[in-house]
Amino acid sequence: MALLELGAEGPRAAADGFLRVDDETPLPPEGAVIVSLGRFQAERDALLVRDGELGVWLDSDESPKDLADSLGQLALVACNFPAFNDGRAFSYARLLRERYGYVGQIRAIGEVLLEQISFMVRSGFDAFEIDDPKALDEFARVCEEVRVVYQPTGDGQETALQRRLGR
């Protein structure tokens, strides 16, 4: 499973600085970790004073609403796609960026398809755990393949309407 991160200069393969820790496993004494929403809610105080960056992952039936108060202290929010066609996280990512103003990493995990990447980027994802060996090479292409977008999202891309109105 490769991790791709999207930075200002474009996508790159990245080493994962975070350790995903399941609910039963004790946390390492230091270092960046990703925990489930349930664990975050149960152990919030301990997690926040811990030495190391904190990420929380949301399953597809867990809304970012439940993290809204804590986002300022999270370096990362990961959204799970249990199946690629469970599209709830597209809304979650948009809410994180556009409603709650989250500026940390939003990572797509689970079943992530190359052909969905452009939608994910537009929705606010900037990191992707993806299996497809072609993902890095094809990343730029799948994002730029359709030059025109109709819908405004938080990514700031100029829409057809904005071009028409000269804004």
Added chain:
Amino acid sequence: MYRYDEHDHALVQDRVAQFRRQVERRMKGEITEDQFRPLRLMNGLYLQLHAYMLRVAIPYGTLDSRQMRKLAHIARRYDKGYGHFTTRQNLQYNWPKLEETPDILAELAEVEMHAIQTSGNCIRNVTSDQYAGAAKGEVEDPRVWCEIARQWSTLHPEFSFLPRKFKIAITGCEDDRAAVKVHDIGMIMKRGRAGEVGFEVIVGGGLGRTPFVGKAIRDFLPKEDFLSYLEAILRVYNQLGRRDNKYKARIKVTLHETGQEEFTRLVEEEWAEIKDSTLKLPKEEVDRIAKHFEPPAFRSLAEASPATDARAAADPAFAAWMRHNVHEHKAAGYAIANISLKPMGEAPGDATAEQMDVMADLADEFSFSELRVTHAQNIVLPHVEQDRLPELFDRLLEAELASANLGLLSDIICCPGLDYCALANARSIPIATQLTERFTPEKQEEVGDLQIKISGCINACGHHHVGHIGILGVDRKGEEHYQVQIGGSASEEAALGKILGRGFSADQVVDVVDKIIETYLELREDGEEFIETYRRVGQDPFKERVYGTA
């Protein structure tokens, strides 16, 4: 009608190139069928019983002669010389090849057409009243808003993996010819208290396994809030709609399970956050699109046409066609002419490439080059001079497109069924053709307005739930079997039909319909139409006649 600008063109062309690349990856085995399926569905390509099926979008059922000719050309070049018009105003080809589909899409793009999102769990073709911009009684042309919704919904990054498909219909007048009350979102244009134009918003209508009539969640939505409100509904649905059970995933179930009040509250709460955002529609853009839907240059004509009336008096065949297929137009001296695609003994809604070419020519000569597709699977020439109706009729006769049966019992809405569709449990087309052959034109006249709708499976693409007589094909112990229901209606008085009783074999269905009709003819009063008699006398007289339990 709407004309693409450079941005619209670019999107459709890029989409073709993208799909071509995706097809190549699939043909080389770089992506599996499971990964490819949603991509091909988002380009309207199904795998059916005999071949692939391509569903071409005809946005809000409006097309011009150039586009109709292209559809004819594609039928000839890439298919088997015909196409099928659907209950969502689209066109289906039954025999395209996957490897040729990128070329088909490229040809469609040349005439501003595509097959984007005509399948898959995304927002589908936004449909409308086939008489939009032509009939009297319209508040405003709804197609302006259909086009706005079309662009907003095309490749929407947040809503391309919804719990299930999503269908929107918008009508501009109270006479609902677009079945808005059985759509996921239905919108009816209306005037507000100060006379300003806006929308009533209805959510959660739908047919299929669990049919529902939609519920009004907002009585009046101002125009400038059109897109933000749609976005709010979709965002609530995307998050709340069930993902665990395909049969409970439509918004009609979400609304039912959440409760209308709570659902409405969630939508209004989300909408409050976004209503003043970038989705607020600038008047400039609405005006730009509205310009494309300005009426054509109607000539100044007299209200009536004595010559046409004289022809009707002298020619019963022409008179019958006038009576059934021609509808009143808002402009003096004009008429709306329907071309029936329900000839006796043929598959309802099919047209050959030659017929498509003829209809394109007729549109050029009689109707400002414009045509419409109805959700009853017929074609409309929306703006015909009354004086020229006799000439049009003669041309239609030559082309065998003059069946004078709009709204009569042989104007059947029928899905492709088990003759074509991989989802079907039983055949539907043979039932339709048998029905058209059983009842003579005279009998059909006597019966009057009667909407028979036939589906080959519970997915209800034939809209059987809202037929005056609805027929559903099922598989019963390995045999084709048919359930009959009556009393449905897709109009503004939307209602779901009630099953009569136990079902019938294929060779019994026509007799059953005959008995229902005989019962109606015996019981009707004062020129009542079938549906009116039904509402007055109820189910029992029909049940008794059909099952012999009187």
Added chain:
Amino acid sequence: MAQIVIASDLGSGRVVFLAKGEKADEVAWRGLIENAEVADDEARANELLALAEADANARHEVVDPYLIDVREEGGVLRPTKYREAIRCLGPTIRQDLGKQAEGAEA
């Protein structure tokens, strides 16, 4: 109960049937039911299906292979289910289209 494997050709979407290939563990896909490899028992049927699925994944020429029941009637192989019979012949209301028009016996 005799069974055969039916699938759809990836590129054309047309119905194809699993037939014996040139070598023992090879498969071929043919357009007419008369050329289908028939399995007379469940074990053989499962073998054929496994071969078909492996081939579908490896050579990506076909999609959705599955087993159907067939019987012989008057020297012609026929599916026992009407849905599959329609797949093998073509639309019943258009005798001029589909395999029935290309030589398949009704």
